[in-house]
Amino acid sequence: MKDEDLEMFMRETVKVIQYMGNDVMKLQMMFYNLLDDMGKMDRIICPSCNEEVIRPILPNIPLEDVCPSCGEDLFDKNQMSIDDWDNAKIEEE
Numbered sequence: 001m002k003d004e005d006l007e008m009f010m011r012e013t014v015k016v017i018q019y020m021g022n023d024v025m026k027l028q029m030m031f032y033n034l035l036d037d038m039g040k041m042d043r044i045i046c047p048s049c050n051e052e053v054i055r056p057i058l059p060n061i062p063l064e065d066v067c068p069s070c071g072e073d074l075f076d077k078n079q080m081s082i083d084d085w086d087n088a089k090i091e092e093e
């Protein structure tokens with residue numbers, strides 16, 4: 001293979017990868033829109049940065065509890081544990 005041919009091949013490969021990337025973006029958007037339409041999207045406002053976080057609700061796929069914008073927890077874990085403790089206490093009585 002000549003250097004020029006290799007260069008050509010590399011250029012074509014990069015082009016194909018870019019096209020594939022665009023298609024994946026399109027597919028993801030279609031998929032998310034479809035899920036949203038079916039009511040399978042969970043919308044949460046991040047308590048740390050107030051960005052809206054959209055999460056697909058799908059079986060067997062664990063939901064990320066971390067905000068993709070600021071990296072903070074979407075849920076106040078401390079508050080949850082206090083609630084659990086309160087509930088446990090009420091059950092004891």
Ligand SMILES: [Zn+2]
Nearest residue numbers: 046049067070
């Ligand atoms: Zn955030």
